[in-house]
Amino acid sequence: MRQYLRNTWDGIYTAFVGMKITFKHLFTRAVTIQYPEVKVPMVDRARNRLYVNIEDCIGCEQCSKACPVSCITIDTVKSTPTDPVGTTSNGKKKALWVTQFDIDIAKCCFCQLCVFPCPTECIKMTSVYEYSEFERESLIYKFASLSEAESAEKKANYEKFEAEKAAAKAAAAAKPADQNKTE
Amino acid sequence: MYEFLNELLGNQILAMLLTAAVPLVFILLFTLFAVWLERKVSAHMQDRLGPMRVGWHGSLQLIADFLKILQKEAPVSLEADKPLYNFAPVLVFAGSFAAFAAIPFSSKLIGSEIELGLFYILAVSSFMVIGILMAGWSSNNKYSLLGAMRSAAQIVSYEIPTALVVLGMIMLTGTLSLTKISEMQTSSFWNWYILGGPGLSLSKFLLIPFMIIGFIIIYISTLAEVNRTPFDIPEAESELVAGYFTEYPGIKYAMFMLTEYANMFAVSAIVSILFFGGYQSPVGYLGNMLGIHWMIPFEQAFWFISKGLFFVFVQIWLRWTLPRLRVDQLMALCWKYLIPYAFLNLIIIGIISLL
Numbered sequence: 001m002r003q004y005l006r007n008t009w010d011g012i013y014t015a016f017v018g019m020k021i022t023f024k025h026l027f028t029r030a031v032t033i034q035y036p037e038v039k040v041p042m043v044d045r046a047r048n049r050l051y052v053n054i055e056d057c058i059g060c061e062q063c064s065k066a067c068p069v070s071c072i073t074i075d076t077v078k079s080t081p082t083d084p085v086g087t088t089s090n091g092k093k094k095a096l097w098v099t100q101f102d103i104d105i106a107k108c109c110f111c112q113l114c115v116f117p118c119p120t121e122c123i124k125m126t127s128v129y130e131y132s133e134f135e136r137e138s139l140i141y142k143f144a145s146l147s148e149a150e151s152a153e154k155k156a157n158y159e160k161f162e163a164e165k166a167a168a169k170a171a172a173a174a175k176p177a178d179q180n181k182t183e
Numbered sequence: 184m185y186e187f188l189n190e191l192l193g194n195q196i197l198a199m200l201l202t203a204a205v206p207l208v209f210i211l212l213f214t215l216f217a218v219w220l221e222r223k224v225s226a227h228m229q230d231r232l233g234p235m236r237v238g239w240h241g242s243l244q245l246i247a248d249f250l251k252i253l254q255k256e257a258p259v260s261l262e263a264d265k266p267l268y269n270f271a272p273v274l275v276f277a278g279s280f281a282a283f284a285a286i287p288f289s290s291k292l293i294g295s296e297i298e299l300g301l302f303y304i305l306a307v308s309s310f311m312v313i314g315i316l317m318a319g320w321s322s323n324n325k326y327s328l329l330g331a332m333r334s335a336a337q338i339v340s341y342e343i344p345t346a347l348v349v350l351g352m353i354m355l356t357g358t359l360s361l362t363k364i365s366e367m368q369t370s371s372f373w374n375w376y377i378l379g380g381p382g383l384s385l386s387k388f389l390l391i392p393f394m395i396i397g398f399i400i401i402y403i404s405t406l407a408e409v410n411r412t413p414f415d416i417p418e419a420e421s422e423l424v425a426g427y428f429t430e431y432p433g434i435k436y437a438m439f440m441l442t443e444y445a446n447m448f449a450v451s452a453i454v455s456i457l458f459f460g461g462y463q464s465p466v467g468y469l470g471n472m473l474g475i476h477w478m479i480p481f482e483q484a485f486w487f488i489s490k491g492l493f494f495v496f497v498q499i500w501l502r503w504t505l506p507r508l509r510v511d512q513l514m515a516l517c518w519k520y521l522i523p524y525a526f527l528n529l530i531i532i533g534i535i536s537l538l
Binding site for chain 2: 008021023026028029030
């Protein structure tokens with residue numbers, strides 16, 4: 001009988017204790033973050049979407065060689081003395097036109113291995129993490145600043161220059177031969 | 184209300200339909216509000232925010248959900264017993280809707296002023312058991328059947344302590360009419376039955392502790408009758424998917440949900456009528472003070488709905504506080520604790536009312 005009354009009392013009392021706790025929580029501040037409106041700030045060294053400052057890129061392809069998943073594709077054309085590429089922001093002379101600099105961000109594993117070898121520090125991780133797309137193709141980012149026509153022109157320029165150089169070389173090679181003949 | 188409309192319109196059928204439409208509209212609006220309240224209260228009790236997107240603090244979330252539910256395809260399982268399967272949600276809803284006919288929202292706003300109001304509600308709410316069993320059996324799904332069996336066992340057992348407490352109140356008041364019980368507790372909260380009822384005799388003060396015990400018993404057992412946590416084993420999500428309405432899609436599912444919330448309000452209303460004065464104001468009426476007498480029924484409706492909502496809030500509060508009971512614990516609570524206490528309470532109330 002004692003146990004019976006005790007059970008009754010405990011049943012009612014503990015229910016009230018629980019209700020008191022939940023009532024307190026009714027007025028505590030919610031921990032929810034309303035995501036699109038409020039965002040958690042990213043830490044300084046967060047590794048998210050890659051960004052390439054193409055003005056500084058010298059086309060050395062170090063990053064694409066370092067990439068473990070081969071998500072970076074680079075294509076370059078040598079410049080000609082008559083049409084120089086310009087300099088990087090720290091004054092180095094650029095020797096190559098970067099005609100293609102594609103990063104397939106869908107493949108990227110955010111390892112940051114491409115960032116360390118870059119001699120001009122032009123490829124880096126940003127804190128942008130909202131870039132979902134409907135098409136997988138839209139996740140291939142094209143960083144090259146040259147248009148297709150421009151890169152074709154540069155290519156033609158280089159080929160012309162090469163041809164001229166070869167012709168000059170051939171001419172130069174022919175000349176001494178001629179001289180030898182005349183002598 | 185029916186008589187008033189009958190005189191106004193001079194058409195019995197129209198008056199009847201209008202009278203029936205009032206609780207129906209109330210149930211729909213109340214469900215919209217109560218589901219939102221449930222989700223917000225549960226969220227805040229767990230330090231979350233709950234729905235926040237649709238409307239102010241998610242207040243239109245339920246309308247969005249309802250529109251989504253309306254568009255759902257309604258497939259019926261090949262193995263299901265189709266006539267019973269389709270009829271069950273209607274019957275369950277009819278049971279809870281019929282109970283609203285006798286609930287007095289105010290002294291004027293009542294579907295039917297029958298003398299046997301309390302008895303009628305107790306009787307008609309048993310409809311639900313048939314509907315639930317029907318739903319569980321006709322779905323031909325073991326979870327549904329288990330849920331339905333549990334639900335039937337639970338509702339039938341918990342009707343006993345409810346009936347015993349109601350019996351005590353009937354002995355005390357001497358009437359089965361809900362309007363008359365409400366009218367007895369008029370003018371001040373001091374006259375409510377939770378504080379021993381009207382008058383200033385010795386028996387009033389003797390009754391107070393037993394009234395509180397009676398209130399606790401009837402509150403627990405009505406909570407179990409409407410299958411709410413901690414007594415929600417018929418629809419225990421972690422064991423039975425959704426219990427007896429596992430197989431129901433779309434609008435039929437919505438009817439079961441509607442029934443659940445309508446029942447929550449119905450039992451809260453009965454508890455508030457028996458112990459907390461029903462539609463009577465705890466302090467007095469503004470209409471009486473200002474001399475605007477047509478305002479009183481509206482004030483009464485306000486007090487009635489506020490009391491109902493308060494008890495619904497307590498039900499929600501309990502749901503997010505207590506864990507679910509096991510089947511044997513549930514039966515032990517009913518048969519070993521509530522019924523003996525209810526009997527004792529009944530006898531003591533009887534003796535005191537004889538004094």
